[in-house]
Amino acid sequence: MAVGRTTAAGFLVGELRRARMRRGLSQDELARAVNYSASMVSAVEIGQQPPTAKYLEMVDRALDTDGLFGRMLTDLVSLDRTQPWLRGWRAILEQARAVRWYEPRYVPGLFQTEAYARAVFEAGGLLDPEEVERRLADRLERQGVLYRERPPYVVAVIDEAVLRRRVGDRKVMREQALHLARLTTEHPRIRLHVVPQTAEEYPGLGGQFALATLPDGTELAYLDCQVRGQELDRPEDLLRLQGVWEVTLGEALPPHDSVELLREVAESWS
Missing domain, CATH: 3.30.870 (Endonuclease; Chain A)
Structure with a gap:
């Protein structure tokens, strides 16, 4: 990630975390709702693991976000020349x-x-x-x-x-x-x-x-x-x-x- 610049990928990661917390869910609770492991949820939220379209589909469903994160992946993150999912x-x-x-x-x-x-x-x-x-x-x-x-x-x-x-x-x-x-x-x-x-x-x-x-x-x-x-x-x-x-x-x-x-x-x- 370039210093001082937020990429679309980084923005998506931050919005995922904020959306989960607004719903009052822990990482463990979201993991159960989307049928993924808690370690996967954590890895996505800190940029260690890029989220797949399927994962975001399940998150959109669990958080009732009307496909927002799926659209962000398709329409916004794809515009990044690089997607620096950090570790x-x-x-x-x-x-x-x-x-x-x-x-x-x-x-x-x-x-x-x-x-x-x-x-x-x-x-x-x-x-x-x-x-x-x-x-x-x-x-x-x-x-x-x-x-x-x-x-x-x-x-x-x-x-x-x-x-x-x-x-x-x-x-x-x-x-x-x-x-x-x-x-x-x-x-x-x-x-x-x-x-x-x-x-x-x-x-x-x-x-x-x-x-x-x-x-x-x-x-x-x-x-x-x-x-x-x-x-x-x-x-x-x-x-x-x-x-x-x-x-x-x-x-x-x-x-x-x-x-x-x-x-x-x-x-x-x-």
């Missing part, structure tokens, strides 16, 4: 105007140095060299969202353990900590907080998550795991994660103190 988290990042991101394990991908990201992908020798290079190139390209004309506002919280666990060698860790300090002091739309090791158990330790706000005000959550990511938009799921976010942020140091800790950690890796 998962990348699609959400490209659309988001604000992101709240919590990580207890690794430095968030948007903030990783090339050396740190390479060490992540090479860990354990599970990926062949070609796959490592493919994933590395994708991660570095994705970071471009931070430097476009109108980047999202990103607030990130990481646990101090992320900074203390070695990924790669000591030089990699030192440069990564200094990179985080530079980002949070120099980038006008990035704010980074660190939960210190002195904090006791808190809800965020349950796992990584991100909350994204899209331009139309839609809230989405994204969870990452070993196999694939998962998008969540059910109000009860969002409310739960928003609560976890608020408690976790409350345990974190303010930005200035977080920067001081980052520099202290960088020196410890020297």
Whole structure:
């Protein structure tokens, strides 16, 4: 998707999501109504899977939209020279105007140095060299969202353990900590907080998550795991994660103190 330009395909995806939510249906409920899997509904709504004419026919019927989405596919989306159906988290990042991101394990991908990201992908020798290079190139390209004309506002919280666990060698860790300090002091739309090791158990330790706000005000959550990511938009799921976010942020140091800790950690890796 070209930065700053909405394609017909992207417009269709957004309208599908809005129409479902106006009817008060979750992705699971729409999936049952159209006789498709919930993962298919999610994949379509985040641009991971292009909708077929048959799928849109069933959605039009379930939402009583009088063939609107079928016509959009035929008459509008077909006018696009390209239909950049993006994938998962990348699609959400490209659309988001604000992101709240919590990580207890690794430095968030948007903030990783090339050396740190390479060490992540090479860990354990599970990926062949070609796959490592493919994933590395994708991660570095994705970071471009931070430097476009109108980047999202990103607030990130990481646990101090992320900074203390070695990924790669000591030089990699030192440069990564200094990179985080530079980002949070120099980038006008990035704010980074660190939960210190002195904090006791808190809800965020349950796992990584991100909350994204899209331009139309839609809230989405994204969870990452070993196999694939998962998008969540059910109000009860969002409310739960928003609560976890608020408690976790409350345990974190303010930005200035977080920067001081980052520099202290960088020196410890020297």
